[in-house]
Amino acid sequence: MDPILAATHADPYPYYAQLRAEGGLVFHSQLNVWVASSAQAVAAVLENPVCHVRPSNEPVPHAIANGMSGKVFGQLMRMNEGERQRCPRSAIAPGLKGIDAQEVEALVGARLITADAAGLYNAMFRGPACVMAALLGYSPAQGRAISELTRDFVACLSPLSTHTQLTAAHTAAEQLSGYFVELLEDPDNHSPLLSGIRQRFTGGTPEMLIANLIGLFSQTFEATAGLIGNAILTLIKNPSVLREPAQIDDLLAEVQRFDPPVQNTRRFVVAPCEINGISLKTGDVILVLLASANRDPQLNNTPDAFMLDRPNRRSFTFGAGHHQCPGQNLALSIASATLRQILKKKPVLERLSWDYRPSLNGRVPVFSDTRQV
Template sequence: MDPIIAATHADPYPYYAQLRAEGGLAFHPRLQMWVASSARAVAAVLAHPDCHVRPAQEPVPRAIADGIAGQVFGQLMRMNEGERQRCPRSAIAPGLELVDTREVEALVSARLITADAAGLFNAMFRGPVCVVAALLGFTPAQGRIISELTADFVACLSPLSGAAQLTAAHAAAEQLSGYCIELLAAPDNHSHLLGGIRQRFASGPPQTLIANLIGLFSQTFEATAGLIGNAVLALIDHPSLPSESTPVEALLAEVQRFDPPVQNTRRFVAVACEIDGVRLDAGDVILVLLASANRDPQLNDNPDAFLLDRPNRRSFTFGAGRHQCPGQRLALSIAGATLKQFLAMKPALDHLKRAYRPSANGRTPQFSN
């Protein structure tokens, strides 16, 4: 076991507890990086101005730097600091907070979801992107294509992707860019979400707006699929939770703390500094174990218990500080509406088999019958 393999291990949480006991911020010799495992260390790293989301010498991963996926990656607000992060974030984040949950529910209910593993797969990995595409003004047919392209594009975000996957990611990035260019040029687009984004981003470069619309799809794809899947696992693993009457909002609130879809993230030390009593050098890499911090007793009482009515629930799943995920409310809304529709069909959850998708940081189950 190591902190990266742990993300897709059947039960990484005892290992995370062991890491916390050995020190909240410690160096892992084999991985050659620091590991932040306690709530205090994770909070300190995420808040520190000299801990950046990309290394200064490699703002775009070398594997994709020469292709269009790399061009998109380099402009994503989640992969930048300073004005290159603040500008697109200030344009996109306010609109995500204003999305009407009733509109999300209507868009989810308009999709056909079946009560089997194939239906759950589509609900997890296709439906959420289709909802976001519809909110931006794309047609249902376009949304289905965009969801497929997004599934290909996210391969460029993973260090586990091979040459064929990266080639597909470049092609997907080009096609997604084309769809976004056409959307922005359409005179009859009446999307309130896109209208607000365009108004707030009026002085920004068009290519940055397009890249971050693609980023909105990719973040929706990754986070929401994991939220839905891990909520289904919670219902399977905790039989005392009646799937038909469990309050979905409370379920998701605890799932995102207890078994989050994003287990870790990374930060790169730009300038020598001290964090949580540890001296770090410029160029050091920190693996930030969000999932471990969520289970820290210093953050949540009785952290290993799954409690729907947990008082004062605290979580790092959606990040913190300047890079906190702006789409948290929307992701929870889409996941909640999807779960309600799926559970209303009374699926045979105990017949589902599970396996985690390969990932260095995500914890997303894939089900089969």
Template sequence: MDPIIAATHADPYPYYAQLRAEGGLVFHQGLKLWVASSADAVAAVFAHPDCQVRPLSEPVPKTIVEGLAGEVFGRLMRMNEGEPQRCPRSAIEPGLALIDRNEVQALVNARLITPDAEGLSKAMFRGPVCVVAALLGFSPAQGRMISELTADFVACLSPLSSQAQLDAAHGATEQLRGYFIELLDDPGAQSPLLSDIKQRFGASDNERLIANLIGLCSQAYEATAGLIGNALVTLIRNPSLQRDSASIDVLISEVQRFDPSVQNTRRFVAAPCEIAGVSLNPSDAILVLLASANRDSQLNDNPDVFLLDRPNRRSFTFGSGRHQCPGQRLALSIATATLTQILAMKPALERLTWHYRPSLNGRIPLFSEGQT
């Protein structure tokens, strides 16, 4: 096993413990990058100003730099530093923090969810994007189209995607951009959330606004799907938890710590620096093991035990510092509402099997019925 394969392994957590025992920040000869596995090292990397989200030599992946998906990628706040990161964040984050959980639950309840494997997949992947689309002002029919296009767009974010998938991502980006242009040009269709974001953003850079609205949808697609899916896996492995429906929000909070959908992320060193006693050089890459840090006893007591009533729960799943995910509260609300709706149908969870979607950093279960 290595720290990248671990993301989709059946149980990577003993391996992560081994990595922590070997040192919080260690160079991996096979991968040719540094691996931050302890809570202290992960926190230090996130906090250091010279650890950036993209390499200086490749701000946009070379596989998409020539197309529209690359243009959008280059404008995403989570793929930038400095003002291109702070400005969109300051415009988008306040509105996300004010979204009513009851509104989220109502939007989830309005969707048809079936308790079979196909229905669960749609609820995991398409449902969260439809909720975000509705919160921005799109109609249900438009939301369904936005979710389908988002599924194609996210291919540009994965190094595992084929050329055909990358080509489709460019086409999906063009269509998504068109949907947002129409919505932004129609004040009567805009939701209070979008109006607030638009006002905070100003009229100086409409393309950056559109790119980050597309980014909001893409964030809801995979990460929230994994959060819902890993919660279902937890319930399958612990049937007694299925009877405690009043604690679904707490269960989701512990799942995101215990078995996060985003297992790792990366940082790239922009200038000579020292972190956790290690000297790093420009162009060094760091694999930041969020899932390992979550299981560090320096961060949480009894970290390998799943506890609903965990005191002072701490997690790196949504990042930390200047790049902490601004949509954390919304993601948790959507996952809680979706899982509540799924369990209300009393699905036969014991009949489900799963494998993890191919990924270098995501842990997203794909369910089937009675098959391996």
């Protein structure tokens, strides 16, 4: 195993513990990256202003730089620093924090969710994007179309994607951009979320706004699906952990710490710095093991125990510093409402089998109905 393969391993957590024991920040010669595995090192990297989200010499991955998905990627707040990050974030983040959980519950409840593997797939991957579309003022039919386009677009974010997938991602980016042009020109749109975003978005270009509205969907897609899926896995492995539906919020709060959908992220050193007593130079790459830091005893007591009522729960799953994910509350609300609807169908979870989607950083299960009981 290595720190990247660990993301989709059946149980990477003993390996993460081994990495922490070897030092919070160590160099992995085979991967040619520094690996931050302890809570202290992860926090230091995420807070360091010279540890950027993209390398200076490649702001957009070469594989997509000449296509439409590359144009969108280059303007995403999560992939930029300075004003190109602050401008869209200051417009979007306040609106995400203010979304009513009961509204999310109603939107999820209006969707048809079935208890088989196909139904779980739709609930995990299509449902969250449909909720986001509805919050922005799209119709249900438009939301379904946008969720499919988002599925295609997110391929541009993965180094594992094939040429065919990247071509589809470029097409999806074009079509998503068209949807948002129409949305922003619609005089009958009465979405409070979109209205607030537009009022706060000053100083940026229309293309930047559209790119970051697309980014809302790409951020929602796999991370929320992984949160829902890993909660289902927790219930498969330990059915008694959830004693009553009222504990679903506590379950998800612990799942995102204990078995997070985003296992790692990367930072690129753009100027010499020192972290944890180690000197780093310009051009160094740091693999930041968020999932390992969540299990660090220095961050959480008895970290390998799954505790619904964990006191002072702390987690790096949604990041830290100025790139901390602004959609944490919304993701948890969508996941909570979705899991509640799934459990109302009384699925026979023991009949599900699963594999993890191929990924270098995500831990997202996909279920099938093939397991025998």
